[in-house]
Amino acid sequence: MSAHETLYRWRWLLSLTAVTAIALVADAGFARLGTFSQQVDSLRDAPPEVAKSKLFDARYDIWFDPEDPGLLLYKQIEDQFSAEDFVLVAFEETDHRLGVFSPDALAVIDDLTRRIEAVPYVRHVRSLTSNPWIRWEQIDEQDEGLVITDLFERDPRSYAEQDVVRRMVAVLGAARAVDVVGEAKVRAAVGTEAELSDLIGEPRLVGNIVAEDARTAAIQVQLLRPRIDPARLRAAFGDDARAQIVGGSMHGNHAQWQALKEIREILDEHGDGRAMHIAGMPCIESNFMETGERDLGMVLWMFAMIAAVMTVLFRRAVGIVPPLAVISCSLLGMLGTVLLRGDLLNNITAGAPNMITAVSIADAVHLVASYFALRHGYSDKRALIVEVVRVNAMPVFLTSVTTAIGFYSLTAGNIIPLQMLGYTAGIGTLLAYATSMTLVPALLSLAPLPAATKPAGQASAVEPAESWSARLTDVVIRRRVPITITSAAVTGLALFGMLRIELDSDFQTMFPEDNVAMQDMRWIEQRLGGSQDLEIVFEAPARDEPREVAARRQLRRNALLARKIAAASGDAAALTPGEQEELARLSAAEDDHQRRRIATNAEFLKELLRFTNRLRSEMASLDSPLRMITRIDGALDILRKMNQVQHEDRAAYYRPPTEADVTEDARTPSVYVDEFTDALELVPGQDASTLTAQYFLQYENGAKPAENLATLVSIDRTTFRLQGRVRQGRSKLQAAAFARIREIAHAEFPLLSATKEEVDRGDALASMTLSGKSLLYSGMTEKFTVSFITSMTIALCLIIAVIMVIFRSVTLGVVSIVPNVLPIVVPIGMFGLLDIPVDGPAVFVASVALGVATDDTIHLLTKFTRARRRGLNTAAALREALHTIGNALTFTTVILVLGFGVLVFSEFAPNAMMGRLAAVMISLAWVADFLVTPAILALLPDPNAANDTPAQATS
Amino acid sequence: MTPKGAPTRYLQPMRNFVFALIAGVTAAQENTSGVPIPTTPEFDRTDPQVHGRQLAEYADRYDSGWRDSYARSSITLFDANGDSVQRDSVQLILEKDAGDKSIVRFLTPAEIKGVAALTHEHPDTTDDSWLYLPATKRVRRISGANKTASFQGTEFTYEDLSNRIVSKYEWRLLEESELQTADGARPVYVLQAKPRYRDTGYSKLIVYLHREAWRQERVEFFDRAGRLLKVLNNRKWRHRHGRFWRAEQIEMTNVQTKKRTVIDASTQMLNLSLYTNARTGEPRPNLTDKQFTTVALTGRR
DSSP, X not given: OOHHHHXXXXXXXXXXXHHHHHHHHHHHHHHHHHHHHHHHHHTXXXXXXXXXXXXXXXXXXXXXXXXXXXXXXXXXXXXXXOOEEEEEEEEEOOXXXXXXXXXXXHHHHXXXXXXXXXXXXXXXXXXXXXXXXXXXXXXXXXXXXXEEEESOOSOGGGSXXXXXXXXXXXXXXXXXXXXXXXXXXXXXXXXXXXXXXGOOOOTTTBTTTBOTTSSXXXXXXXXXXXXXXXXXXXXXXXXXXXXXXXXXXXXXXXXXXXXXXXXXXXXXXXXXXXXXXEEEHHHHHHHHHHHHHHHTHHHHHHHHHHHHHHXXXXXXXXXXHHHHHHHHHHHHHHHHHHHHXXXXXXXXXXXXXXXXXXXXXXXXXXXXXXXXXXXXXXSOXXXXXXXHHHHHHHHHHHHHHHHHHHHHGGGGSSOHHHHHHHHXXXXXXXXXXXXXXXXXXXXXXXXXOOOOOSOTTOOOSSOGGGSHHHHHHXXXXXXXXXXXXXXXXXXXXXXXXHHTOOBOOOGXXXXXXXXXXXXXXXXXXXXXXXXXXXXXXXXXXXXXXXXXXXXXXXXXXXXXXXXXXXXXXXXXXXXXXXXXXXXXXXXXXXXXXXXXXXXXXXXXHHHHHHXXXXXXXXXXXXXXXXXXXEEEEEHHHHHHHHHHHTTTTOGGGOSOOOGGGSOGGGSSOEEEEOTTTOOEEEEOOOOHHHHHHHHHHHHHTTSOGGGSGGGTBOTTSOEXXXXXXXXXXXXXXXHHHHHHHHHHHHHHOTTTSOOHHHHHHTSSSOEEEEEOHHHHHHHHHHHHXXXXXXXXXXXXXXXXXXXXXXXXXXXXXXXXXXXXXXXXXXXXXXXXXXXXXXXXHHHHTHHHHHHHHHHHHXXXXXXXXXXXXXXXXXXXXXXXXXXXXXXXXXXHHHHHHHHHHGGGGOSSHHHHHHHHXXXXXXXXXXXXXXXXXXXXXXXXXXXXXXXXXXXXOOO | OXXXXXXXXXXXXXXXXXXXXXXXXOOOOOOOSSOOOOOOOOOOOSOHHHHHHHHHHHHHHHTOOOOEEEXXXXXXXXXXXXXXXXXXXXXXXXXXXXXXXXXXXXXXXXGGTTOEEEEEOOSSSOOXXXXXXXXXXXXXXXXXOOTTSBSTTSSOBHHHHSOOOGGGEEEEEEEEEEEEETTEEEEEEEEEEEEOSSSOSEEEEEEEEXXXXXXXEEEEEXXXXXXXXXXXXXXXXXXXXXXXXXXXXXXXXXXXXXXXEEEEEEEEEESGGGSBOTTTOSBOOOOOGGGGSHHHHTOOO
């Protein structure tokens, strides 16, 4: 008894086993998802009664190479400073002459600020009414001094107009305030003797929380991505390390989105009926999530389309039920396996169901089509189905192997979602094979066989010569030369086009025009500049010593220095030569220690000021790539303001402190005797660096905790962070801006952008690294695509090798490149020729196309070589091969093209593009296998050329 | 630097033994401070709000009469990563009915050595503050209006450090319970205090007040959204002169940002006249108003 007969005999047991196994895996998988969802929700302050299923993995960091320096820095920033993102809430006031400084607008800002501050996971809110107003003013009758308060401390409606204008000047500066309210009012507010040019305002706020023309105001909200401590994670997720990581960061995202939702509710209720706009990275991320989840509904439409097309094509339940059963089982089994492993879906693996639908269709439809083709020749159901299995077993197995190779090759790259897609779709492919070979024969055997109309053993209902495929084959063979030349030309042109491909993506173009999140973002960016983040981090490596060692050294050195000074005036014993040498050694070490604390190093700050000025002037230029960057802020600007207000608020002092700002008699060290300890104490010599440290301390002593330096400068002062704002736009443009920053730094500011080793040696001041989500995302498309193309190339080579081995022919292997590559290369090449930028998802649909194209090719070559081995010449072999598989391949193609075509209606542009490309590529795969490959095969030398009479075809 | 909000306790003789058993204090010291403990009033146990306020008032009265204090302490700031920096400082406080006066002077690190802050607290109006920077050698008036401002970049705000004036809060006794601390269980009153003033960073405080020692073992600060923001733990209690309880270590942890500040007192003197100057052999003089002026702030003499 042959294997096929065995399979038939045990078909029900095998099917039952397969279905049961899949059901068990799916059940366990979904149970695990349920548990996980509850565990994630248990981290919330108020866990919901019914846990919402956490099917999607929303972590941002899985998209990037774990070793990417930008990502590493981003994580370091999260560890060292704060894990958070900002959103901007903005509105405009065009009617009132004070703009957003009108009492009503300020009242709204004040109210919203307070309400948003109270939303969980909001770390800080900065707005016109709540920001540190650093100034020098009269404190009481006797004294004037440094004051840091909120710009508006009381109900903003309670201020006289003059006081409001004074605050407007403090923010916008006198010149811009004159443009808004006129010189008379500004004069009335700031006094007649004030020098207007000194009133430069607060550059940290202009173009940030208020537009230059005072018509638009924003509220900047810092949203924490809360991190759960390990003990609580262990309590929630047990020892499952992966669940701890995924669940912990998922909680962070959900917390942010929940906060975003509450902020939106506050805006609706308390926005005074004004049109409120909200933008920022969390808005984009949640927009992706929401659109992605809504888009999952498209899979159902795709399913419905496939069922409808099959109904039209087969018109019988026996033709429709088995493929749908295979799709359902493969999808369920695949999803179950993924979930059971503790993985979730992400925007990429969410594409796996589409792919596995395609693979399942291809497998099942071949069996069903053979059944329809053969059934008229059989009176014995058992013999028919055994024959159906026999004819298809090999090609379906081979196509499954090659498709699985294609998918598993994705695991070669180091991009996690692609790896996950690889193994997810790989599992799905194997499940599709297993269920096709068991369930389909079983289900087919249920259908009654119609009365035989042809003698047994006849290959098909229609003679090859009469079928449409045979007629087509004849045409192709006749026109083999023009077809080959044309397709070679098209492929060549496409390859040329591929060289010109521009990898690019833009969040904006991924959503329809009426997407509210994108409209809001454009509205805000028009008025206030970029809404995305940029991090420029400067670092000097701290001395390789524990903190205690440095502290002891400083104490010892200062004690020795104090004695040396006291000895000069005869108040202490002179230092021994040994002590003098020790003092010199300790002083050198101390200098080295201080040099690395760049945040208080006057030399570094001076150079940094030059650098930021350089960047800012180029940011204003429309020709520079830097126009994508609209702000660069940091602790330097606070320091400049501190220095300015302590020098009669003169604009010339809006700079970091210099040596000249240090009182002359403070520059040399002095000593005193402590009245409580009687110890000799040193007052160290003062310089620009100590003054900087003291200004920072003074600022921190007055600012709200959320406004202190902790988020700007590391605690040991060796890390200095500049934060920028980047405009949304094409990733190419963003990447060019980041590259330009590096270029300027390396070419003109080598002292700020050296290697860590150079800084360590003392040859430079600091090293520089760029990061931020926009930077990471902008580099993603390219990395993603490169990794994907590498995997695809590996897959293609492996598939060709497999083809060469199974058909024992190098020639066929080489020929098979054409139908496998052409369908993918041609559409993508066209993008290059037409200068349409290619986005990640567009490339990634190629793996579906490769799977389908390989399927088609293997079916064609199997039938072709079988016929040739029976002695048929090329023409006859082609005719027979295309006739045998013609219906199956055409049906699969029609089903998949229409099925994927449904995705064109997706509101998420990458999915729509995926549907369009898949439809085009799968159609081209058909064209390649029906026209191009036969034409090339017909051009090759024919070993059976002499046999011009076809042998009896028994398939 | 000592949190002046931490009340102190005098052991009532009758309870000495019981307390020693409960709190693990081995021996009760004799009250050598010369300040008698105020008599315990009749608490109104029917209304938790009234009861709560009475307990807070009594704890406040309990901790008065210490005159002045001197402390040398190290302030260690930890970021979320556990990286830290340390600053050493000296703090002088003069107890005054009309608001305490205090000076904080930094000793390390070198770049801020000599920076000194002077504060005159006023129970009903804004405090007066001055800052001396050695690099400019000038005393600058600074605004004391912003109570929610951080104290020298630590996790403490001025609001946390200033006397919690009983009348500025709405009190409520939540329960009497045992508080588990690193040093064992403590019998405590759990009090809720809601600020009644506008310039606050908090919606409420939960104060764990020791039932016998009348000292604050722990305070939990809730942000304006009502979420737990910070936890203050007072540890290593010392019974100064057998009368006043002072913590040698206080730790403020921001549970939202995971940053924390630990203040360890290495030297603590309460009522300086009770100590002898080792050099002269004479009792130390008490601090006077003259030591809390802008002239004294410069450290020049």
